[in-house]
Amino acid sequence: MSDKTVQELAEVVGIPLERFIEQLKEAGLTASAPDDVINDEEKVKLLAHLRKRHGKSDADQEAAAPKRITLKRSTKTELRQSSPPGTAVKTVSVEVRKQKTYIKRSDASSVNDEIRQAELAKQALEEQRRQQAIEEEKRKQLHEQKAVQSAAEEQVVVSAEIAQSVDAAAPAVTVSAEPVAAEQQVTEALPVAAEAQPERVAKAEAPAPIAAPELTEEQRLEKEKKERLEAAVQRTAEKVKQKAEAKQQQTTLHKKKAEFKPTRGPSTDGDIGGGGDAARRGGKGKKGKAPSRREKPEFEIDVNQARHKFEKPVAPTVYDVTIPETIVVSDLAAKMNIKAAEVIKHLMKLGIMSTINQTIDQETAVILVEEMGHKAIMQSEDDFEQEMLAEVQGDSDERKVQLRAPIVTIMGHVDHGKTSLLDYIRKTRVAAGEAGGITQHIGAYQVKTDHGAVTFLDTPGHAAFTAMRARGAEVTDIVIVVVAADDGVMPQTREAIDHARAANVPIIVALNKIDKPEANPDRVMQELANLNVVPEEWGGDVQFLRVSAKVGTGIDELIEALIVQAEVLELKAPVDGIASGICIESRLDRGRGAVATILIQKGTLSKGEFVLCGHEYGRIRAMFDENAHAIKSAGPSMPVEILGLSGTPDAGDEFLVVQNERVARELAAHREDRKRSTRHAAQHASKLDDVFSRMSAGETSTLNVVIKTDVQGSLEALRESLVGLSTEEVQVKCIYGGVGGINEGDANLALASSAILIGFNVRADAVARKLIEEKDIDLHYYSIIYEAIDEVKRAISGMLAPEIQEKIVGLAEVRDVFRSPKFGAVAGCMVIDGFVKRNLPIRVLRNNVVIYEGQLESLRRFKDDVNEVKMGMECGIGVKNYNDVQNGDQIEVFERIEVRREI
Numbered sequence: 001m002s003d004k005t006v007q008e009l010a011e012v013v014g015i016p017l018e019r020f021i022e023q024l025k026e027a028g029l030t031a032s033a034p035d036d037v038i039n040d041e042e043k044v045k046l047l048a049h050l051r052k053r054h055g056k057s058d059a060d061q062e063a064a065a066p067k068r069i070t071l072k073r074s075t076k077t078e079l080r081q082s083s084p085p086g087t088a089v090k091t092v093s094v095e096v097r098k099q100k101t102y103i104k105r106s107d108a109s110s111v112n113d114e115i116r117q118a119e120l121a122k123q124a125l126e127e128q129r130r131q132q133a134i135e136e137e138k139r140k141q142l143h144e145q146k147a148v149q150s151a152a153e154e155q156v157v158v159s160a161e162i163a164q165s166v167d168a169a170a171p172a173v174t175v176s177a178e179p180v181a182a183e184q185q186v187t188e189a190l191p192v193a194a195e196a197q198p199e200r201v202a203k204a205e206a207p208a209p210i211a212a213p214e215l216t217e218e219q220r221l222e223k224e225k226k227e228r229l230e231a232a233v234q235r236t237a238e239k240v241k242q243k244a245e246a247k248q249q250q251t252t253l254h255k256k257k258a259e260f261k262p263t264r265g266p267s268t269d270g271d272i273g274g275g276g277d278a279a280r281r282g283g284k285g286k287k288g289k290a291p292s293r294r295e296k297p298e299f300e301i302d303v304n305q306a307r308h309k310f311e312k313p314v315a316p317t318v319y320d321v322t323i324p325e326t327i328v329v330s331d332l333a334a335k336m337n338i339k340a341a342e343v344i345k346h347l348m349k350l351g352i353m354s355t356i357n358q359t360i361d362q363e364t365a366v367i368l369v370e371e372m373g374h375k376a377i378m379q380s381e382d383d384f385e386q387e388m389l390a391e392v393q394g395d396s397d398e399r400k401v402q403l404r405a406p407i408v409t410i411m412g413h414v415d416h417g418k419t420s421l422l423d424y425i426r427k428t429r430v431a432a433g434e435a436g437g438i439t440q441h442i443g444a445y446q447v448k449t450d451h452g453a454v455t456f457l458d459t460p461g462h463a464a465f466t467a468m469r470a471r472g473a474e475v476t477d478i479v480i481v482v483v484a485a486d487d488g489v490m491p492q493t494r495e496a497i498d499h500a501r502a503a504n505v506p507i508i509v510a511l512n513k514i515d516k517p518e519a520n521p522d523r524v525m526q527e528l529a530n531l532n533v534v535p536e537e538w539g540g541d542v543q544f545l546r547v548s549a550k551v552g553t554g555i556d557e558l559i560e561a562l563i564v565q566a567e568v569l570e571l572k573a574p575v576d577g578i579a580s581g582i583c584i585e586s587r588l589d590r591g592r593g594a595v596a597t598i599l600i601q602k603g604t605l606s607k608g609e610f611v612l613c614g615h616e617y618g619r620i621r622a623m624f625d626e627n628a629h630a631i632k633s634a635g636p637s638m639p640v641e642i643l644g645l646s647g648t649p650d651a652g653d654e655f656l657v658v659q660n661e662r663v664a665r666e667l668a669a670h671r672e673d674r675k676r677s678t679r680h681a682a683q684h685a686s687k688l689d690d691v692f693s694r695m696s697a698g699e700t701s702t703l704n705v706v707i708k709t710d711v712q713g714s715l716e717a718l719r720e721s722l723v724g725l726s727t728e729e730v731q732v733k734c735i736y737g738g739v740g741g742i743n744e745g746d747a748n749l750a751l752a753s754s755a756i757l758i759g760f761n762v763r764a765d766a767v768a769r770k771l772i773e774e775k776d777i778d779l780h781y782y783s784i785i786y787e788a789i790d791e792v793k794r795a796i797s798g799m800l801a802p803e804i805q806e807k808i809v810g811l812a813e814v815r816d817v818f819r820s821p822k823f824g825a826v827a828g829c830m831v832i833d834g835f836v837k838r839n840l841p842i843r844v845l846r847n848n849v850v851i852y853e854g855q856l857e858s859l860r861r862f863k864d865d866v867n868e869v870k871m872g873m874e875c876g877i878g879v880k881n882y883n884d885v886q887n888g889d890q891i892e893v894f895e896r897i898e899v900r901r902e903i
């Protein structure tokens with residue numbers, strides 16, 4: 001309290017100055033002037049005087065004075081609650097009560113004194129304990145540091161113990177390899193250590209009995225503190241335990257990941273301590289830092305719990321490995337559940353160098369799979385298709401069958417009237433009643449009669465017929481062989497008969513041009529009978545009809561004969577259910593896209609269905625009959641034109657209806673793959689080399705041959721000799737023999753009939769050569785009959801020995817012939833294939849028939865003698881001892897090579 005002057009104090013008290021000075025005098029104070037200063041003591045003295053004067057002693061005053069005063073106040077407010085319109089407003093009364101207690105100063109100060117004294121004692125005690133704790137801490141730190149150093153040296157990490165030590169709430173026990181972690185543990189341990197002897201400290205510090213209340217308070221505080229510390233330690237232990245559990249789960253996850261990624265580097269696998277991230281981020285350079293992080297065990301893991309659930313198999317697993325005709329190395333590895341590198345390694349052991357994407361053949365794959373201890377199941381390329389087709393077709397074989405129209409092909413010699421016959425039938429039968437006639441015609445048409453319908457394939461000639469057969473399409477039920485009654489049997493008539501017989505298709509002979517005066521049907525019948533085509537009227541089994549494609553004679557009878565033949569054949573097909581058939585022809589129309597003519601063989605085809613044809617597929621957008629009338633459905637033996645395919649299928653491709661686009665696409669893709677692989681040609685021609693092995697395997701007992709010779713005489717001789725080789729085990733069958741060069745039709749026939757081709761002094765033309773090469777048809781050229789007989793004999797008796805074979809190395813075409821007195825006839829030639837070599841033997845060919853065999857006299861280029869002339873170059877060739885070379889002849893150069901024969 002600050003001192004004040006008399007005047008100031010009088011103003012504060014509110015008493016006149018003179019009166020206040022009087023009171024000062026009465027109280028015995030010296031201050032009398034207004035500027036005199038009154039100190040605190042004097043103030044107290046003045047107060048005591050004034051109280052005395054009013055008759056109250058200090059004691060009374062003290063007794064009377066209240067020790068504490070409590071003031072209460074309450075305020076009331078009202079709150080109006082907002083409510084939805086139309087309802088009563090709610091009012092809430094809120095009463096706030098406040099209470100304040102004032103304690104008498106003297107009492108308060110005494111209490112404060114007591115507290116102050118207790119605090120002083122407590123401070124002293126705490127000071128003492130703190131000193132002690134510091135000493136203890138230093139001692140422990142020293143001890144722990146020693147322990148940590150030794151632990152870091154030993155690098156001991158016992159993860160399970162950490163969890164246990166945490167459970168026991170005694171972190172100081174933990175042995176850590178990481179100093180940082182150890183420090184943390186030590187720090188956590190210290191308070192506990194300090195708390196270890198609280199009673200002893202309290203006893204030692206306990207002063208005199210008068211300090212008893214303070215000690216009790218002290219103990220209470222100590223107890224509280226201890227409880228708090230214990231709770232803190234407990235919480236820390238809990239936290240550490242939770243962390244340990246979380247880390248353990250993470251570890252299990254890592255191990256599981258590692259299980260699925262066995263080929264990954266160690267950074268992922270060893271990522272338990274979190275070093276993986278660093279390693280990943282740091283790349284190669286920072287990889288070295290990762291171990292320090294990895295080694296830092298923030299906690300340790302229960303090994304039993306961390307172990308993943310994968311059980312190592314006790315015995316090697318044996319897989320059933322299905323192997324298609326070719327398989328990619330990686331796919332094969334996947335099927336055996338091993339790495340592709342393993343497969344490549346094993347292939348290397350077998351002497352095969354391969355890459356992961358390389359395709360290996362079925363045989364190699366089977367050897368490999370079996371060597372690796374698995375079971376190989378060979379799967380044919382067709383298996384997949386067959387399975388899918390079986391799925392698509394379902395129980396189609398159980399469908400109810402009905403008679404169907406026969407499908408007829410017309411064959412015959414050139415100009416004998418095939419086209420005229422087809423045209424006449426179509427015009428008179430199909431287009432009957434059509435106002436505008438036929439706007440277009442498709443590759444086949446159907447003729448309806450009172451007795452039934454007949455379908456004609458509008459591709460006359462045996463070439464088309466055999467080409468279709470060579471593609472595996474057996475479409476034709478009956479063949480009409482047209483022979484002009486005024487001309488008789490001609491080479492192509494024979495071919496037609498042979499082709500029909502090779503296909504096992506019944507023949508009906510149409511003796512055409514019967515309207516002509518020079519027609520002599522009886523002579524023609526005789527000629528045909530000589531070919532084993534015997535008319536019914538002569539006791540044979542072939543129907544002969546006299547017709548005229550020009551005037552229409554006998555056409556009805558011909559159709560009737562076809563229907564009768566069909567009845568004999570009992571041609572039946574299911575009418576209901578999924579449709580299937582053959583593509584007859586196809587083309588790309590500018591406005592309509594791919595247009596395909598198909599012949600339905602089974603079931604009913606409807607517009608809107610998904611079809612697969614060869615490797616093309618699509619939904620049928622529109623369907624037309626042979627008169628270009630849009631139709632909605634078509635049954636067996638009906639030819640229809642369809643729109644909607646993805647491309648143009650080949651003639652002879654099979655078509656069938658599939659459930660949906662997915663199946664169509666899958667099958668189309670499969671067929672496309674198969675087509676790409678030349679290994680999987682749909683049909684293989686027979687090989688002379690294979691004959692014996694196939695016979696041994698019980699596969700064949702017939703050797704089909706197609707013979708082409710230079711003259712009729714050699715044909716007969718060769719045919720008889722070869723057929724005469726037939727034994728009990730094997731029969732040699734000449735399915736066709738003709739005179740002239742080997743053409744495409746011959747090659748197709750050989751392919752379709754699995755026959756070998758024999759050229760006696762004749763050669764194949766360019767188209768046939770291409771087909772022979774493509775389809776790998778077995779073609780043999782001979783110049784000496786007994787050589788041919790000998791070879792076929794050896795083939796069927798399994799005695800094919802290594803022998804000398806001829807290889808044609810070049811072909812030159814004669815463009816001009818010069819006569820020189822020195823060299824005789826010199827042929828100016830262009831080398832059109834391979835090369836011409838001076839010292840190699842040659843043959844002179846005229847219309848693909850060998851006319852001379854010998855040596856070259858001279859080979860020159862621009863007056864220079866040369867040894868060799870290559871394709872595309874001109875040269876002059878003189879043939880030794882032969883001067884009859886003509887324009888258009890070919891000079892074939894060949895060499896004899898030794899070929900090892902394999903059976």
Ligand SMILES: Nc1nc2c(ncn2[C@@H]2O[C@H](COP(=O)(O)OP(=O)(O)OP(=O)(O)O)[C@@H](O)[C@H]2O)c(=O)[nH]1
Pocket residue numbers: 412413414415416417418419420421460512513514515516547548549550551
């Ligand atoms: N008089 C008469 N002539 C006919 C008869 N059939 C066909 N011709 C004629 O014979 C010739 C050849 O007839 P095509 O129908 O072209 O004979 P093709 O067998 O189809 O002949 P390619 O197509 O060359 O194989 C034509 O001039 C026809 O008019 C017939 O029955 N009588």
